[in-house]
Amino acid sequence: xxxxxxxxxxxxxxxxxxxxxxxxxxxxxxxxxxxxxxxxxxxxxxxxxxxxxxxxxxxxxxxxxxxxxxxxxxxxxxxxxxxxxxxxxxxxxxxxxxxxxxxxxxxxxxxxxxxxxxxxxxxxxxxxxxxxxxxxxxxxxxxxxxxxxxxxxxxxxxxxxxxxxxxxxxxxxxxxxxxxxxxxxxxxxxxxxxxxxxxxxxxxxxxxxxxxxxxxxxxxxxxxxxxxxxxxxxxxxxxxxxxxxxxxxxxxxxxxxxxxxxxxxxxxxxxxxxxx
Numbered sequence: 317x318x319x320x321x322x323x324x325x326x327x328x329x330x331x332x333x334x335x336x337x338x339x340x341x342x343x344x345x346x347x348x349x350x351x352x353x354x355x356x357x358x359x360x361x362x363x364x365x366x367x368x369x370x371x372x373x374x375x376x377x378x379x380x381x382x383x384x385x386x387x388x389x390x391x392x393x394x395x396x397x398x399x400x401x402x403x404x405x406x407x408x409x410x411x412x413x414x415x416x417x418x419x420x421x422x423x424x425x426x427x428x429x430x431x432x433x434x435x436x437x438x439x440x441x442x443x444x445x446x447x448x449x450x451x452x453x454x455x456x457x458x459x460x461x462x463x464x465x466x467x468x469x470x471x472x473x474x475x476x477x478x479x480x481x482x483x484x485x486x487x488x489x490x491x492x493x494x495x496x497x498x499x500x501x502x503x504x505x506x507x508x509x510x511x512x513x514x515x516x517x518x519x520x521x522x523x524x525x526x527x528x529x530x531x532x533x534x535x536x537x538x539x540x541x542x543x544x545x546x547x548x549x550x551x552x553x554x555x556x557x558x559x560x561x562x563x564x565x566x567x568x569x570x571x572x573x574x575x576x577x578x579x580x581x582x583x584x585x586x587x588x589x590x591x592x
Contacts, residue, residue: 319552322347325398326551327391329381329440330408332357334512335460337364338540339405340374342548350374351394351401353408355381381408381436384443391443402452403551404444406437407460409478413517415471426474433478438485441502445489448496455493455500456551459486460543463508463565467572483563490561501560503550508567510538511590525583530576533569539590542566 326343330336331352340352350373354361358378365374375397379390394401410432412425437459448455464472465479486504493500509528511519518524519537529535546566549555 318554319346319548320554321403321548321552323349324402325349325351325394325400326403326405327351327353327394327401327444328405328407329353329379329387329436331376332361332364333407334540335507335510335543336407338544339407339547341368342541342544343403343551344368344370344374346548348373348403349398351377351390351397353377353379353381353387353390355379355408381440382431384439387436387439388443388446391440391447395447400452401444401447402454403456403458404440405458405460405547405551406440408436408440409433409460409462411472411475417471418473421474429474430478430481433475434481437482441485441489445493445496448493448500450497452497453499454553454557455497456553456556457489457493457500457502458547458550459502459504460547461504461506461563463506463567463570463572466506466565467570486563487561499553499557501550501556503556503560504563505543505546505550506563506565506567507538507543508532508565508570510540510543512540523578525586526578526581529581529583529586530574530578531570531572532567533571535576535581536568536586537590538566538568539592 326348328339332354362376365371377390377393379386381387459482461482462479464476469476490502546564
């Protein structure tokens with residue numbers, strides 16, 4: 317199936333992370349131009365880009381997404397290089413350690429997590445919307461949420477609160493972007509536990525894989541590419557022309573309740589699967 321993405325420009329925040337890199341590769345495979353964002357990992361991102369076959373249609377941009385002007389300048393750089401930005405993926409986020417009760421969590425940590433995961437996503441959307449015109453004929457904005465925003469996550473209330481707020485953005489902005497481009501769409505992909513650098517420390521705790529997998533029908537964890545493929549689908553004017561204001565959960569059928577007992581979980585099989 318031709319997803320009709322070839323030649324379109326895609327802006328991705330947090331592109332130096334595991335899901336961000338998977339997003340970059342997935343859109344590059346569709347023939348897209350890429351504006352890839354990083355903040356502190358900009359030099360690493362540039363080196364990553366230089367090693368790709370698609371480096372000549374990619375730029376790296378730097379921004380603090382919690383600063384509206386900073387992310388606006390990054391978006392403007394993408395527009396200056398490619399003439400427009402058709403697709404935006406608000407992917408950048410943070411999941412702080414250690415586990416903390418809200419009653420003991422430093423106020424600064426809570427505020428910082430909300431600033432990155434919610435305000436940063438909103439400011440990214442704002443910058444993207446400011447360059448949308450009817451000529452785009454189908455701009456697409458996708459937020460990367462989390463099942464923590466749906467089910468909650470004890471000891472990480474800062475993260476779950478920020479991700480939960482993204483649903484309000486999706487349901488609001490779907491009715492705003494059509495005033496700029498009548499065919500524009502806004503959706504969210506909501507991953508469950510996904511094997512990335514950000515999650516590896518937590519996943520290495522003995523018994524953690526079983527604790528997670530027992531709540532999912534598939535008894536598996538997602539790979540970054542699983543998330544990326546869902547985002548590509550939602551960004552495609554061919555595959556998702558009439559889908560907006562929706563949340564696609566990529567979590568193996570997670571329900572937030574126990575479906576399997578520990579002796580029914582094969583942790584080694586999970587590890588092999590995510591490394592395929």
